[in-house]
Each structure stands twice: as C-alpha cells, then as structure tokens.
Amino acid sequence: MPLTLRTAARLLSDHGLLREVIHDDRWMMQAPDDPAADLPFSAITYDTRTVGGGSLLVCKGRFRPEYLDGLDGRGLAAYVADTDYSAVVDAPGLIVDDPRKALSLLSAEFYGRPQDELTVIGITGTKGKTTTAYLTQAILNAHSGGRCALFSSVDNCLDGHTYEESDLTTPESLDAFRMMRQAADNGMRYLVMEVSSQAYKVHRVHGLTFDIGAFLNISPDHISPIEHPTFEDYLHCKRQLITNSKTLVVNADCDHMQLLRQDAAMADVPVAQYAFLDGTDGNGTDGTAGTDSRSGARDLFVAARPDPHNRMGFLLTADGAELGPFELAMPGTFNIANAAAAVAMALKAGVPATDPAIHAIERVSVPGRMERITAGGNLVVYVDFAHNYLSCKALVDEALRAYGDRNPRITLVAGSTGGKAIDRREGIVKGADGRAEAFYFTLDDPNFEDPTAIAEQMRSYVTDPHAETHVIVPREDAIRAAIEDARRHADRFNVVLLAGKGHERRNIINGKPVPYEGDAPIARRLLGL
Template structure:
C-alpha cells in the first residue's frame, strides 16, 4: 500500500489516461461512460494506491494486473475500495467504478508518477541495460556518483536498493513494478538524493513497467541472445527490440562500441535525437581495438589493473573485483558518470576501485592450489567470459576447472546449451544441478545440459540434483585432484550468485546461498555449519 498527499481523484486519473489514449471506458455498475463527472464521487480524493487486494482500505485505487483471480475481489467493497484500474471490468464482483484501459502497466506507471509528485523530475536519472554486466556497471556507476555528490546518489539493482546513499536493502526484481519504482524514487528524492542509477531489464519494456520514464543518461552495454522462451521473449528480435526502447526514452546515450548490431543502435539514437558516447576495451590479442570515447586496456603489470583513456588523458585503476570483463564494465561506468557531469580527472572515479558486488566473481581460497568462485553467470556470454578470465589469470598454472551449473525451468531454454558451450574445451569437469527448475523436472534439465557435452573423453560429466551435494562433491573432487596430481583446481559455482532461494513448483524455496556452502566446505565460516538439506526442500528426482 502506498499513501501520499496525492491530489488524485477518479476524475483526474481518467483525464490523465485519456491524454495518453489509454482509457476505453468507465464502468460503474450498469452505467458505462467516458464522462467521469457522471460517476458519483468522481472528485473525491484518492488517499492510497495499490496492486494488492489485501492492502485495500477506504478510498483506495486498486490496479488489477497479471494472473489475477476474480475471487480476490470477494469482500472488497467492505474494505472501502473506491476505484479500480484494469483491462477488463469486474462489475459482477464490486460496486466500485472501474477505469478500463488498454494496458494496465502503462496506466500504473503514469498514475504512480502523478501520485508521487513526479520524483523523477527531481533526480538525475541513469538507466542501464544490456545482456551482460548491468548489475556490476550499476554498482560502479553508483559508487562514482555517490563519491562525486558526497553521498547523494541512490541505486536500484537486481541485488539491492539504496535510497539514501548508504543503506542497502535486498531487491525483488531487476526493474520493480511501476508503483514500487515511483515510491522508491519519491523516497530517494525526499532523502535528498540528487542522482539515481537503475538497472533496466528487457521485461521492464516488454510489459511497460517504466512507461513514460525518461532517463537523463541511458546506457546500452551489449546484446546477445538470452531470455528466449514462450513466457519471456519469443525471439531474439523481440528481446533486442525491447532492450532498444531505452534509447527512445533517454536524453543521451552511452553505448558499447563493440556491441553486436552497433549500427542499429546508433540509428536508433540518431532517430530519437540522443547524442551518443561510446566505450570500448582494447585488447589487440583478442582483436578488440574499436575506437571509442572512453577506452580501457589491461595493465600487464597487474591482474586487476587497467588504464582508462579519454581523449588525450589517461589514468590507471585497479579493481577489487577480478575479471577482465569488469574493465569493460568500469569503462561503461566512467562514460556514464561523465555524461552525468563527473569530469574525467575527478577523484570520484577512483570509487570503482573498492566496489565488490555480491555473487559476482566472489572468490574463496581453499589453499594455494584451490580457488572457488561464486558467480551469477547464467548464459553463454557470461559463462564464456568467466571461463576466459580463469584462463587469463591462471592459465600458466594449467588449472583443472570444474563447472557447477544448472539452469531455469520453463524459460530461456537456449541457456542449457549456451552455458555448456561457454565452458567447453576449458572445463574438465561438469556437474549439473538444481537451479530454479520451477515446474520442470530438474533431473531432465540436467540431462539436457549434459547432452551438449561431447563424449570425447576430454571432460567428465555428473548429474547431482541437490545443489548442496553438487557443490560439496565439486570441492571434494578438486581437493582429491590437488592431493593426487598436484593440479591447481578452480571450481566455478554459477547461476545463482547472491540468491537465497530456488523456484520449485511455482514457489520460492529458501536456499542458504552458494557462498555459504562454499565457505563451510573450505572451513572459512564456522557459523555456516547448518546444512541446506536440513532446512531446504529438494524436489524428488
């Protein structure tokens, strides 16, 4: 439930929806109309808005969206529902008038912005999208802006939300529902924030979660096939089209110069009058040398060091986070911050050096010959980048790499092959396990992933559905390899990152987190002695 000193009424909401060509009609019992003034109580103030029937109180406006069951409205009149906004009418369930619209998410976004007094107009808004690197770039950009504004930058990411420049709370969605997003923007503005950085998912544009929101700086990092499924994006074209909507909704753009389809991205920006700043990473060995406004290159003297250049100026940086691909994320953040007003020579840019992102390249050292990484890599592009980084950093030690991975059920089916393809030829051991199977049989998902590993004797394959057992087994086998053969071992536990739940049969089932299990098995955290099997349901396999 959200409350404010809103001047909204049924009449003003109807007028707003008419202005955006969303209102079809107003249904008040047997009275169907487009004239709000003919509806009793049309000018009564609306004290609260919500999309949860359990939060309705006298005078509330209710948004009806998604997989809504009509029986949720039973008894709603007794709670004092004043008006609802929906894509179909429910006059058989409630006496409250309904504003019937073409798209309830568009309507929610417009109404929420108005209800909370357009907080986005009080903030310098930064939106970041791309297939890979959104979260890390979000964290890097926030760190720079927070340093530059002396603690007055807010952030919304798939991991955490920070609305006061210092306090981080867990988030629920990469891009929140419109009502939640504008409530948080209002809180950030009221907290005295001057900037806000947020991740933008393809679904945010697919289902119009941020309709009407314009970014002062938009960023398009990269694009590759992902989230292709009947319940997400039916095709890559649809996925890419949704991602590209950030360009039409940004005043200026930062774009990865080496992104696939860069020509179309530039055409979009030109068509919408959004000036473009580019960023790139130069690595001659990998054939990367595209000119860009902000360029980074690895510093051969330091594994986590790079040189950033802008025009004739250059500066060295060294990150706390391992990963050469993070140099590119840092380049994006620097370019974004500069578009938001931070000079290239500002000390604030150094804030990226101390950023660590939960579940992204988290390293756990189990001795000189055993390193375990927990990472959110969950598709071909991110898995390949992760394994490439292991070879870059540890290649001279001839590492034995074990990949522990599963993938989601019911969506993004192409990830099953993509994850395997990203590690083939480098990983010597694959262990397939549980990762948000939802309504699918997790063993069948694992078997499908295993089918993409060639039976050529170059790698071993195991299916261990319980995730804790898979992680324990991978670490135990890595220790055995080190003791038996003297090999340096790397275990990559990917897919869940910071997440502490598995989606099983439509429900969120608690999971302690990959890092907790890794710490326990390496003897790094005695407080994590309780096993996942004692507290977590595992599906029958």
C-alpha cells in the same frame, strides 16, 4: 496535483489509453460531474488485499471478477481495468487498453513524479547490469556525498548507504515510483537502476524517461514461452531503453551496433561509447571520440586498456585524456568493461573527469559476482552469477586470463532454471565446453521441472570427448564433489567455478522458495575458511 478520478481519467486519455469511464450505468469519456471525482485517492494498489478507504485499484494480469467481492464495503474509490466490472462493484471504473501501462503512469502521478527530482540512469544488457549499477552508484555517491539511490537485482538502496535485498531486477512500476519518492524525500540526487527486458515486456517502466540509458551487450537469453518467444523479441524489448533515454551510453563492441545507433538517430538521442581495448579486437577503435553521423558532433569515448605496469590493473581515458591507472576489487576484463561503462555514465551525469570520485570503482565488490575464494595451495574457487552463454564464457575467460600460465584444470558446477530461459541450458555449457575438464550439473531453481532431467539435458550438450561429466542434483553435494575432485588432482592448479546462484540463498522448487545456504558459504565451509 493530487491524483483524483478526474485527473486520472485526463492522464489516461492524454496517453491514448482510456476507452471510457463507467459509473452508475453511465458511460462517458471523462469523470462524472460529481464532487467525489475531485477527491484525492488515498492510495494506489494492484493488490486487492490492501484496498482501503479511498483506494484506486489497478486490475492487471490474471485478474478475476471475484477478487472484487466486498471491496465496495472497504471503501474502494475506483478501479482501472481492461474489462467492465460494474456488474460486481459499484465503484467507478476507468476502462483502459492496457492496465500495466496505466499502472505506471498513474503511479508516477500519485507519487508526485519523483523521477523529475532525480537524475535517473537505466542500465540494460544481457550480462553485467548489476555490477555496472554498483560501480556507477559508487562514483555518484562519492561525487555527491552519498546521495545516489540504487535499484538492482541484488539490493535496493534508497538513502545512499542502506541496502535491502530486492525481489525483481526492475521493480513493478508502482513499487518503483514509491521507492523513487522515498529516495527523493531522503535527499537523493541520482538513481541508478537495472532495466530488464521484462521491464519493457510488461511495461514496468512505461512512460519513464531515463536521463542516461546504458546498453552493455546482447546475446540470446530469456527465450521461453513465458518470457520472450524469440531473440528478436528479447532484443526489441531491450532496445526500448534507447528511445526512452535522453542520452545513450553503449558498448562500442556490442552486437547489432548498427541497429542500436539507428534507434538512437531516429529518436535524436546522442550516443556516447566505451570499450575495453586489449589490442586484439581488430575493429580499428583507437579510443578517441567518434562522430555522430547526423550532426558531426563528437561523442564521448571512454576506453579501458591493460596497464603494462600492473597485470591486474587497467588504464582509462576519456576522449583520449588520461584518467589514471585503476585496479578493481572484482577481477575480470568483463568487469573492466563494466567500469568503463560506469565512468562514461558518470561523466555524462556531470561528474568532472578530474574528480577523485571516479576512483570509487576500485573499492566496489558485489555479492556473488566474480567472488574469488582462495585457501592456499593449488585450488581457487570462483562464485559468480553466470547463468547464460555470455556470462559463463566470461567466467572461464577470466579463469584462463588469471591462471592460464599455470595450465589450470577448470571445473564447472552449474544448473539452470526450470520453465523459462530454456536456451540457457545449452549456452552455459557452450561457454565452457572445450575449456573445462570437468562438469558437475546440479540444481538451480528447477521450479516445476525435474532437476535431474534439466541436468541430464545440460550434460548432453558437452561435446568435448575428454571432459568428465557428472549429474549430482543436491547442489551442496555437487560443490563438495567438485572440490574433493580438485583436491585429488593436486598435481595440477585447479579452478572450480560455481556458476548461476551468485549471492542467492534460495532455490525455487515446485513454485516455492526453499532456503539454501549459498554457494560462497558452502565453499568456504568445505575449504575450512
């Protein structure tokens, strides 16, 4: 059904958002009795610069009345806002409680509810969303002949094989539904998307039900005045994925597991679990299915274990049945856990456990995620997006897992963002403190803050009295100094960890993106590769 003023008013009313419709000094609870109310909108937008004939404009965020100047003359058909703007524009107004929620609902309707034509999988967690999304897409692409779309913080893919750089972890709702429409029209059967805490905080996925939702892990992150005021708020936003999913896949070792299962039980959402079992967890998990405390039904349980015959490999089982040995292109036990999550989601999406498509995870690599650069000798460099406590700890864990028998000298190069996620600064240091022997604190999206002050603050969190600490603000210079320092310690095996930027090729400075060569290209150049 086309989106018109009448159908838009009805949709918003059905969802309890509509306060009133205002047009020609008339206030009412439905669209006016006017033929124009049944004309389909030609476009929906939240950007006044794109308004044309027949457009529906959603006024969200820090909207100002002067933004509406001249829009009647450009053919504005109607606007949606939480404020009456009839004094400055003649077009009808749909006055709502929350324009962001309205934008999501109206966008889905305008694009013909493309989510109904796709199996939509949403992934949340503090760490691992991107890697898990790529792993899941790989399985579903292999199973379906390349018909799985992807929305990630690195790339978006709408046709199963073409990847374009993305701007947000989770797109704005209008952009998300537009891209879903393109994906469905391209013949995609599946969509795998990352779902950030901010996506729920600002209602980018309002009204969207995921066929499968995955909750990977949780630890404090994004705590700041402009993001989440407290960890409780951060976790609360993450938890919204559970009640907006038809099936939940969750890490059996996730913190606050009791709360997550209670959320699922209250919403009658079945729960599947996965875990990496290294024999040291001590939680009694044996890799077989659990039971749903409400119904007694078996839950799918996907377990990953170290492969005794391959130090870099692992074994997977689903409800105790062997799926075979695997070895990932991306190192790290954390990525093995991500692989188990991806396999659990694929199985819940209908991929048979015997399908060779599951082995597609072995060929996946994600730019800037556990990217290992070797130049021979006693030096290896890792480039990783690690930017909080959990991810930085996992990065150091992997360095020690891979090279611990060589008594490695670990060097961490890291900075942290300005103006938000203030808690990351201590968390990054905490993830390496006592295990890294040298720290180089540097620039990483300082925005309007002084990068030197951020670096010095991070330096103050180092408690190891034996660790060397340096502040070198230009990031390329910090990487060069770390690599040169490692070469001076050639009597030891050296691991240099470049954390935080991952694949990114820009730094946000004074509100603007400034081009940056990238950690991996710089490291390769300095290593002569």
